[in-house]
Amino acid sequence: MITFLDLKQINAQYRTELIEACTKVIDSGWYIQGNECNEFEKEFAQYCSVKYAIGVANGLDALILILRAYKKLKIINDGDEVIVPSNTYIASILAISENNLVPILVEPDINTYNIDVNKIEQSITSKTKAIMVVHLYGQAVEMTKILELGKKYNLKIIEDSAQAHGSYDTQLNKRVGNIGDASGFSFYPGKNLGALGDGGAVTTNDEELANTIRALGNYGSHKKYENIYKGINSRLDEIQAAMLRVKLRYLDNEIKKRKEIANYYLENIKNENIVLPSVTTDSVWHLFVIRTNKRDELEKYLLDNDIQTLIHYPLAPHKQEAYKEWSSESFPVSEQIHQEVLSLPISGIQSLEDTRKVVKLINDFS
Numbered sequence: 611m612i613t614f615l616d617l618k619q620i621n622a623q624y625r626t627e628l629i630e631a632c633t634k635v636i637d638s639g640w641y642i643q644g645n646e647c648n649e650f651e652k653e654f655a656q657y658c659s660v661k662y663a664i665g666v667a668n669g670l671d672a673l674i675l676i677l678r679a680y681k682k683l684k685i686i687n688d689g690d691e692v693i694v695p696s697n698t699y700i701a702s703i704l705a706i707s708e709n710n711l712v713p714i715l716v717e718p719d720i721n722t723y724n725i726d727v728n729k730i731e732q733s734i735t736s737k738t739k740a741i742m743v744v745h746l747y748g749q750a751v752e753m754t755k756i757l758e759l760g761k762k763y764n765l766k767i768i769e770d771s772a773q774a775h776g777s778y779d780t781q782l783n784k785r786v787g788n789i790g791d792a793s794g795f796s797f798y799p800g801k802n803l804g805a806l807g808d809g810g811a812v813t814t815n816d817e818e819l820a821n822t823i824r825a826l827g828n829y830g831s832h833k834k835y836e837n838i839y840k841g842i843n844s845r846l847d848e849i850q851a852a853m854l855r856v857k858l859r860y861l862d863n864e865i866k867k868r869k870e871i872a873n874y875y876l877e878n879i880k881n882e883n884i885v886l887p888s889v890t891t892d893s894v895w896h897l898f899v900i901r902t903n904k905r906d907e908l909e910k911y912l913l914d915n916d917i918q919t920l921i922h923y924p925l926a927p928h929k930q931e932a933y934k935e936w937s938s939e940s941f942p943v944s945e946q947i948h949q950e951v952l953s954l955p956i957s958g959i960q961s962l963e964d965t966r967k968v969v970k971l972i973n974d975f976s
């Protein structure tokens with residue numbers, strides 16, 4: 611069986627170092643807001659070439675806290691609108707609703723799966739305060755025009771970089787997390803940079819925003835027992851930070867291997883029923899997502915041949931029960947994507963032999 615993502619084997623590569631790092635934390639007697647989190651924040655900020663990184667409990671909290679901080683700073687207010695792609699993992703949208711803001715969905719480009727830059731401006735109103743882009747499946751969004759819109763309409767540009775650690779905009783030559791005003795990252799175990807539990811971070815070059823987020827995630831407190839905001843508890847604990855410090859050292863290698871597999875797929879999958887993903891910037895290939903109008907047949911055929919695939923995602927956010935107020939709205943590009951996409955296995959430990967096997971089976975599919 612070629613599994614979609616074998617986390618046990620992925621983490622086994624670093625087993626000795628992970629155990630050492632974990633032991634160090636256990637023996638230190640200090641488990642929250644200590645040296646490991648501080649060092650990881652510095653190392654991750656440096657990796658993204660950004661001034662500040664703030665560890666938080668998970669990726670959803672990272673996005674929620676960015677918007678909440680803009681509210682505390684009176685840059686965004688209740689009821690304001692935030693533009694977000696209609697094709698994303700639902701967490702991007704939840705972060706907006708959670709802050710009593712209004713998500714305005716904009717269709718993606720069918721080939722890159724990322725937000726269609728040419729459809730954003732028509733959705734901007736006097737209530738729009740931010741654009742949240744999502745570097746979906748690991749591919750950086752082309753940011754030049756989005757940054758221009760941000761300037762023109764005085765909008766904050768927020769990046770959901772949960773799937774794209776290390777990816778970069780080739781035009782700007784900047785890594786995600788350092789392009790917009792603020793960026794949210796997830797270290798969920800299955801992400802390219804995954805902890806051994808939940809974890810997340812915000813990156814930004816804005817000192818005031820960074821300080822506000824740090825306080826909001828720590829009960830609204832800058833200083834022990836002095837609470838200036840009604841905050842929450844959302845912190846990256848020492849053990850997860852220690853795990854991430856180990857894995858960050860190998861992230862570029864993980865990305866390199868993913869790119870090799872993706873390039874092999876791109877060069878060798880030849881089947882008129884299948885549309886391969888287009889890359890217009892850079893992708894770190896968190897997912898390798900193909901499209902076919904025979905998706906369900908292909909999924910079954912591959913599984914019958916011992917290859918596990920997944921669907922990211924089976925149901926568009928506007929079709930979810932949680933957003934039933936949108937059930938009559940139509941986002942045809944997103945709907946087509948959700949009906950046609952299939953994610954092929956890809957990871958830093960996948961062998962060329964397995965990749966070849968996947969390609970051969972797909973090429974034989976009719």
Ligand SMILES: *Cc1c(COP(=O)(O)O)cnc(C)c1O
Binds near residue numbers: 744
């Ligand atoms: C994973 C993910 C999130 C949420 O991150 P968690 O750490 O799981 O909370 C947000 N946005 C996108 C695009 C994601 O893939």
